[in-house]
Amino acid sequence: MWNKKSWVLSSALLLGLAGCSTSPSDESGSSNDEASGDQVAVNIYQGKVEFKEQFEELAAAYEAENPDVNISVETVGGGSDYAGTLKAKFASGDEPTIYTIAGQVDIDQYSERLADLSDTEAAGLALEGTLDGVTKDEKVLGMPVNLEGYGLIYNKKVFEEAGVDAGAIQTMADLRAAAEAIDSKKDDLGLDAVFALAAKEKWVPGNHGSNVFLAPEFNNDPFVTYEAKEVAFEYGAEFKEYLDLQNEYSVQPVNNLDYSQQVEELFSTGRVAIIQQGNWIYPTVEGMDPELAESGIGIMPIPVNGEVNMPVGVPSYYAVNQKADEEQQQAAKDFIDWMYTSDTGKEAVLSEFKFIPAYEGYDAEGIADPLSKEIYQFSQDGNTSAWVFPNYPVGWSDQLGAELQKYFAGEATWEEAISSMQAEWAKARQ
Numbered sequence: 001m002w003n004k005k006s007w008v009l010s011s012a013l014l015l016g017l018a019g020c021s022t023s024p025s026d027e028s029g030s031s032n033d034e035a036s037g038d039q040v041a042v043n044i045y046q047g048k049v050e051f052k053e054q055f056e057e058l059a060a061a062y063e064a065e066n067p068d069v070n071i072s073v074e075t076v077g078g079g080s081d082y083a084g085t086l087k088a089k090f091a092s093g094d095e096p097t098i099y100t101i102a103g104q105v106d107i108d109q110y111s112e113r114l115a116d117l118s119d120t121e122a123a124g125l126a127l128e129g130t131l132d133g134v135t136k137d138e139k140v141l142g143m144p145v146n147l148e149g150y151g152l153i154y155n156k157k158v159f160e161e162a163g164v165d166a167g168a169i170q171t172m173a174d175l176r177a178a179a180e181a182i183d184s185k186k187d188d189l190g191l192d193a194v195f196a197l198a199a200k201e202k203w204v205p206g207n208h209g210s211n212v213f214l215a216p217e218f219n220n221d222p223f224v225t226y227e228a229k230e231v232a233f234e235y236g237a238e239f240k241e242y243l244d245l246q247n248e249y250s251v252q253p254v255n256n257l258d259y260s261q262q263v264e265e266l267f268s269t270g271r272v273a274i275i276q277q278g279n280w281i282y283p284t285v286e287g288m289d290p291e292l293a294e295s296g297i298g299i300m301p302i303p304v305n306g307e308v309n310m311p312v313g314v315p316s317y318y319a320v321n322q323k324a325d326e327e328q329q330q331a332a333k334d335f336i337d338w339m340y341t342s343d344t345g346k347e348a349v350l351s352e353f354k355f356i357p358a359y360e361g362y363d364a365e366g367i368a369d370p371l372s373k374e375i376y377q378f379s380q381d382g383n384t385s386a387w388v389f390p391n392y393p394v395g396w397s398d399q400l401g402a403e404l405q406k407y408f409a410g411e412a413t414w415e416e417a418i419s420s421m422q423a424e425w426a427k428a429r430q
Contacts, residue, residue: 039070040331045089045096047082047316048145049075050280054352061344062335069331097324097332100316101142103133103390104226114141115320115329121337125360133222134317142317143336144358149312149375150208150278151301158182158189158273166300170308172241179249182273194249196272198262199408202401204276205243210400211311211389212302213239218388226391231425233418238304240414247408255405264288276302279371282354299371310378313387314358393428
């Protein structure tokens, strides 16, 4: 069983973003009013589309056990901006009961709508360090959704046939050599290209990509990131090299490639060998090619200055709306507790959601997919880096993603893009 002694993770490691978005939004949400009859309405607004159907099925199972509760789930992700749409919902008065937040920036924005979850059973079972990023004034303001990691996901068969050893890739030069080797045989391997750089999704290079190269600048500490008055891009040359390499050997044009095309149309069908993504893509790959998902894919860290550490963290936290009435707040807390502590919920978390749990009481052997197993092993070995991007200035990563799109399109030089983003960071932190 997992327990606090078996996996102690630092707060710096575990602050994190609502990780990863994927496909079009579901429009099934409703207002935060009481449900019909004597039912209590719990409306959930979340951005993890990769387990949308499984989450809805779990909510239905909870309703079956608790007929006095009516749960509606609205999922937004992929091409939609979860953070922006959440703000719009609050502004319109159509407020969810449960929603997801990331790091300190979100706590600042939604401080008046964050109920204290300290009294929940799940809070008492959260792995050590996982609540540090959402604890303020001794109040627990969010419950970890899960643990996630990301890097370069690759096709093992392609690597083997190209004579490339993923474990030997320790530097950016190694990664380039691997890309060149695969590219030289791409016709025989049935590839369209080596990479699929999904630059249409600003979060791919702007959040996750930049995090790898900014985390060491901020000492792998989200709190240092949050307090930083400026960004130097100390590893900007390496960041440029990484993006240039992907762009050079990617399906084109990269600014037109979205998440669905990257993961479903290109990687899951064997048309590209490498993509930058995380373990959250596993259910999608499994749905398209179970054999590829089970034994044909691996994940490796993005090398930075000779270091190969996997970025691992809590991608998002479930928050309960303090503005909801007390009955709704209690029903929301009860659902979160049930999801992470009941036998039904725990089975879904491991087997259906394919999560790496952030709570005690789970059998580590039950981690369902090979990507999550590899990420778990990196964590056990201490070869991880922090998720600092949730504590960038509000909106900065989207701006960075847009500037990088200009760079890819030849509409801005690298120096212009970086200089612009340095100015925006300083302006936001004045």
